[in-house]
Amino acid sequence: MTLQNQIPTNEIVEFSDVEKAQIDKLLLENPHISGVSIDALKIIQNHRSWVSDACILSLSQYLDLPLSDLESVATFYNLIFRQPVGKVVLHPCDGISCDLMGGEHIRKCLSNKLEINNGQTTKDNQFTLISLPCLGACDKAPVMIANETLFELIQEKNLPLIINNLKEAISK
Amino acid sequence: MNSKQKNCPKKPLTRFITDDDNCWQLNQYKSFGGYEGLQQALTLSGSAVLDEIKESNLRGRGGAGFPTGLKWSFVPQGDDAPHPKYMIVNADEMEPGAFKDRLLLEKTPHQIIEGLIIGGYTLDADIGYIFIRGDYYTAIERIELALKECYNNNLLGRNILGSGFNFEIHIHTSAGRYICGEETALINSLEGKRANPRAKPPFPQVAGLWGKPTIVNNVETFCNLPHILNFGATWFKSLGRFKDAGTKIFGVSGRVKTPGLWELPMGTPIGEIIENYAGGMCDGYKLKGYLPGGGSTDFLLEKHLDTPMDYDEIGKQRSRMGTGTIIVLDDKYCPVAMVLNLVKFFAQESCGWCTPCRDGLPWAAVLLEKIEQGKGELADIQQLEDLCKFAAPGNTFCALAPGAVEPLQSALVFFRVDFEQHIEQQSCPYCNSDNLEDGDDK
Ligand SMILES: Cc1cc2nc3c(=O)[nH]c(=O)nc-3n(C[C@H](O)[C@H](O)[C@H](O)COP(=O)(O)O)c2cc1C
Ligand code: SF4
Ligand code: FES
Numbered sequence: 075m076t077l078q079n080q081i082p083t084n085e086i087v088e089f090s091d092v093e094k095a096q097i098d099k100l101l102l103e104n105p106h107i108s109g110v111s112i113d114a115l116k117i118i119q120n121h122r123s124w125v126s127d128a129c130i131l132s133l134s135q136y137l138d139l140p141l142s143d144l145e146s147v148a149t150f151y152n153l154i155f156r157q158p159v160g161k162v163v164l165h166p167c168d169g170i171s172c173d174l175m176g177g178e179h180i181r182k183c184l185s186n187k188l189e190i191n192n193g194q195t196t197k198d199n200q201f202t203l204i205s206l207p208c209l210g211a212c213d214k215a216p217v218m219i220a221n222e223t224l225f226e227l228i229q230e231k232n233l234p235l236i237i238n239n240l241k242e243a244i245s246k
Numbered sequence: 247m248n249s250k251q252k253n254c255p256k257k258p259l260t261r262f263i264t265d266d267d268n269c270w271q272l273n274q275y276k277s278f279g280g281y282e283g284l285q286q287a288l289t290l291s292g293s294a295v296l297d298e299i300k301e302s303n304l305r306g307r308g309g310a311g312f313p314t315g316l317k318w319s320f321v322p323q324g325d326d327a328p329h330p331k332y333m334i335v336n337a338d339e340m341e342p343g344a345f346k347d348r349l350l351l352e353k354t355p356h357q358i359i360e361g362l363i364i365g366g367y368t369l370d371a372d373i374g375y376i377f378i379r380g381d382y383y384t385a386i387e388r389i390e391l392a393l394k395e396c397y398n399n400n401l402l403g404r405n406i407l408g409s410g411f412n413f414e415i416h417i418h419t420s421a422g423r424y425i426c427g428e429e430t431a432l433i434n435s436l437e438g439k440r441a442n443p444r445a446k447p448p449f450p451q452v453a454g455l456w457g458k459p460t461i462v463n464n465v466e467t468f469c470n471l472p473h474i475l476n477f478g479a480t481w482f483k484s485l486g487r488f489k490d491a492g493t494k495i496f497g498v499s500g501r502v503k504t505p506g507l508w509e510l511p512m513g514t515p516i517g518e519i520i521e522n523y524a525g526g527m528c529d530g531y532k533l534k535g536y537l538p539g540g541g542s543t544d545f546l547l548e549k550h551l552d553t554p555m556d557y558d559e560i561g562k563q564r565s566r567m568g569t570g571t572i573i574v575l576d577d578k579y580c581p582v583a584m585v586l587n588l589v590k591f592f593a594q595e596s597c598g599w600c601t602p603c604r605d606g607l608p609w610a611a612v613l614l615e616k617i618e619q620g621k622g623e624l625a626d627i628q629q630l631e632d633l634c635k636f637a638a639p640g641n642t643f644c645a646l647a648p649g650a651v652e653p654l655q656s657a658l659v660f661f662r663v664d665f666e667q668h669i670e671q672q673s674c675p676y677c678n679s680d681n682l683e684d685g686d687d688k
Contacts, residue, residue: 111438151421171499212499
């Protein structure tokens, strides 16, 4: 573990029993430890909503993998969040088929409504806005993913309802 | 093969899809003849199955159109072949404008699994992976359930259907990067590494995942296998309207009346797909151009609409069939803005390994943005042309960068006037177009 001081933390976190059980299950299924690293990061994110430096350090100890390997993987992929995010992450599509159908306008409206730019989180910590490339639903453009749900054929006038429904979903 | 008596379908890939929400489940899939292709395969030797696949002229549906049988024939066979051998379904689908694999994943997970088991049997592979986009939630859920159904029904695991063949399948959900779709980058990602492509040779067929023989094919490619086994190579070849064999899921997005996906014969002319199936342009919009096969293919124009969706024929028009999902550019959307959107995407998704891609694509995006904002100079066009050449095939480590500049290089030819107008009037001639506003009510 000589690589520890490459990142500015010596903090570690204690994984919950559920997290450990899920990671252990991966290890059982996969004979190569490094093969589980991405899935393990996703498990942690599922439980903690983002992956902190301390989580990465702890995971490297738990899996006995070099910290630099995990760090390089965690920073490569779009869907591993390395900063805290709000309760719901809104992923409006910024792919070309959506933009041809007014997607850019929808993203601007979202930004205005939530008073945040792309990549930011609302003050009340409810929403983070991160646009994603083509979501593979181009015939239903413009689209957005939030809370594991795909919203299709979005129109400006529907945005308040979509946001309200999401707010209700997280307050439950 | 002995299939003459059978009722041969014209649209094999979508014949399992009904209005029933549960049509993806095992009992329904079986009621339409699902897993009969596998049963047929298990009566043959692996090499006989491979011969049938070669004979069918099936070409990979992931973009490059490489002959599947030929690709598979490089995998070492026989008693001293290395094991475990891996067979991987590429379900990453992140190409801009591509949405065909989602349909197959959500509606026919068993068709993909059946194809994968047949592939495994053919090459005496041990382990299958389905590498799927992390945000295809419905698809992931159904694939997981479908795999469970298979294990419970002796379609996976040990001694499959009493044949003595053992095969297991795992699912890997991607953490999201377009480059993961490139097959050697995908393999690195499965090994828990950054998804940089690998140098070839060695080819994955010989040394792929964990150094073992590995085949990676597209979702749709695998979906064709059960039918080729079931109804025979001769039938498969007869489906195409031109040289290429079989059918394909074609799609159209953009300002057309009925965007969507349709299974049609290979060789269906582009114009027929846009007019007859996508309903033609929305009222008030004209066709300006289109990318015939997704975001990394060269623009074609109205005059090319007669071109059949056939790998070689589209190649003759200097574009590519790619994923077969057409993106339509209308006359009210700025072509410079369209290319800017695409180049920005590719710049962002570059894995950073080689210079023409890592530095060239962001630079092209800067120039395009400058032109789009009305600050461009004529010299910028020349620079863009140079950047396209730097990123040409052979100059980069993988096909991302060459694909990235395809829309740009063709736009510079076909829509040159638009680029020049931006520069002459120092503003975007399309900036008042209603495309930037909300879509019309549908
Ligand atoms: C940048 C890049 C992204 C790719 N993405 C995909 C993809 O999402 N799905 C896919 O099937 N093939 C994709 N490919 C093509 C694969 O490298 C590979 O050729 C394909 O999976 C082979 O399958 P096939 O022969 O069945 O088409 C991509 C290639 C490149 C260069
Ligand atoms: S062309 Fe781009 S994506 Fe491909 S290896 Fe080079 S930098 Fe990476
Ligand atoms: S471009 Fe938005 S879903 Fe494809």
